[in-house]
Amino acid sequence: MKVIETVAILRSVLDSQRSGGASVGFVPTMGYLHAGHVSLIEASVSANDLTVVSIFVNPLQFAVGEDLGSYPVDIAGDQRACEAAGADLVFLPSVEEMYPPDRSTTVTVGGVSEPLEGESRPTHFAGVATAVAKLFSIVGPCRAYFGAKDWQQLAVVRRMTADLSLPVEVVDCPIVREPDGLALSSRNTHLSAEERSQATVLHRSLLAGAALVEAGETNPAKVEEEITRVVATAALATLDYAAAVPADTLVADGALHGEVRLLVAVRFGRCRLIDNHGCRSLIP
Ligand code: AMP
Numbered sequence: 001m002k003v004i005e006t007v008a009i010l011r012s013v014l015d016s017q018r019s020g021g022a023s024v025g026f027v028p029t030m031g032y033l034h035a036g037h038v039s040l041i042e043a044s045v046s047a048n049d050l051t052v053v054s055i056f057v058n059p060l061q062f063a064v065g066e067d068l069g070s071y072p073v074d075i076a077g078d079q080r081a082c083e084a085a086g087a088d089l090v091f092l093p094s095v096e097e098m099y100p101p102d103r104s105t106t107v108t109v110g111g112v113s114e115p116l117e118g119e120s121r122p123t124h125f126a127g128v129a130t131a132v133a134k135l136f137s138i139v140g141p142c143r144a145y146f147g148a149k150d151w152q153q154l155a156v157v158r159r160m161t162a163d164l165s166l167p168v169e170v171v172d173c174p175i176v177r178e179p180d181g182l183a184l185s186s187r188n189t190h191l192s193a194e195e196r197s198q199a200t201v202l203h204r205s206l207l208a209g210a211a212l213v214e215a216g217e218t219n220p221a222k223v224e225e226e227i228t229r230v231v232a233t234a235a236l237a238t239l240d241y242a243a244a245v246p247a248d249t250l251v252a253d254g255a256l257h258g259e260v261r262l263l264v265a266v267r268f269g270r271c272r273l274i275d276n277h278g279c280r281s282l283i284p
Contacts, residue, residue, distance in 0.1 A: 001083045003090045007138050010091050014052065014140055022049035024142040026168075028135050031055040032072040032186035033081040036176040040145040043173050045086035048143060052089040053082045054135055059095060060106075061127030067270070072189050091138075098134060107133045109163070112155045115250050116263055117274070120240055125156050132157055133164065141167040149175045149183050151261055151276040152250060175275075177203065183275045195268040198234040202264050205230035206277035209244060209262045213279045218255040220244040223262065231266055240265035240272065247278060257283040 004010045014024055025044030029037050033055075044051040055078055062068035075092070082090050106126050113125035136144065146154045158170050176184050181203035182196075191199055209227040217223055223244035231239045245252050247259035263276040 001079070001087055001090065003079065003092055005092050005094065006097060007093065010052070010089070010138055011140070013089065014050075014142075017050050018141065024048060024139065025051040026135070026139045026142040026144045027051065027053045027087075028132060028144065028146075029053060029055055029078075030057045030071065030186065031078050032074055032189070033078045034176075034184045034186065036147055036149060036184040038081055038085045039176050040147060040173050041082060041085035041087050043171065044143065044145050047171075050089070051087045052091055052139060052142075053087045054091040054093070054139075056091075056093055056098060056131065056135075058098075058127060058131040060099070060130055061124050063121060063123050066121070067187070067190075070190070072186050091135075098131070106130050107160065107164075109156050109160045112152065112159050112250055115152075115245075116241055116243055117152050117265070120265060125153070128153055129156060129160050133160060133166070136161070136166045136168050139168075143169045143171050145171050145173055147175060148172050148276070148278075149185070150274070151247075151263060155248070155250060181207075183273075185273060187271055187273065190271040191268055195236050195271065198236050199266075199268060199273060201231055201234035201237055202266055202273055202275040203277075205242070205264055206262045206275060209242075210277055210279035213244065213256060213260055213262075213281055216282045218257070218281060218283055220252050220256055223256070227262060227264055231264065234266075236268050238267040240267060255283060256281040 025048030027040045057071050107129040108126045109129050161168050180200045182199050205227040208230045209223045212223050224242045227242035243263045247261040260279050265274045
């Protein structure tokens with residue numbers, strides 16, 4: 001496995017591999033890799049001739065006062081995890097390599113960026129889209145692997161990729177969870193023991209909401225009330241939002257129908273966790 005730090009070298013290695021007929025799989029990450037990230041790398045390795053993993057804590061997607069400064073980092077551990085999962089290349093750019101000081105372009109995606117995370121973190125998705133567009137441009141034609149853990153991010157990346165006709169096939173991978181249901185996240189490391197044990201409430205609240213939908217509840221407000229009720233049973237949890245929305249647009253359009261996505265954001269002290277779960281309404 002090779003570690004590459006510059007745009008020019010990564011481009012030339014991937015271009016030459018592709019000209020020899022190799023297919024490229026790409027897994028963008030912010031590092032501190034866990035089994036969720038590893039599942040994306042393994043999905044890429046199994047479907048492509050060459051897999052590149054990027055590790056870049058993207059400052060643009062953190063607002064002032066968010067956890068950029070305390071975001072966990074373990075470059076050596078990440079490289080071991082990439083190698084063990086079968087990655088061929090790790091792209092490890094500096095902030096300056098990604099964002100030269102005179103950079104003045106931002107990619108903003110309308111529509112699906114705006115609700116939920118877009119309301120709670122108004123600059124977040126422009127930061128994500130700017131980094132992902134740049135990474136897609138550097139990596140070139142590929143399959144790119146994203147986790148359903150960040151459901152809205154996946155929708156934003158799909159929208160951007162289609163709107164900009166980027167030569168990338170976006171592949172989504174299922175959420176990897178701890179045995180007790182907590183979705184794996186680099187941020188879980190910031191939870192105290194007590195917060196960690198209460199953090200299972202995110203998944204439990206989503207399952208309770210899904211049970212209502214699957215029993216025939218079509219009023220999104222009732223499903224959101226149920227998710228909110230379950231989250232409130234965890235004394236240390238503060239709900240940011242609970243949503244029951246169409247899985248593709250993420251914007252309510254009357255009674256629940258078809259594929260529904262339930263999404264929650266919950267704070268435990270300084271740590272903000274998100275999770276989501278898919279279910280199907282009895283109304284087509
Ligand atoms: P991050 O490093 O948090 O930016 O995540 C990089 C990628 O890993 C994103 O596509 C995430 O959706 C995905 N990911 C993070 N956690 C999980 C998880 N628990 N299961 C599946 N994918 C995940």
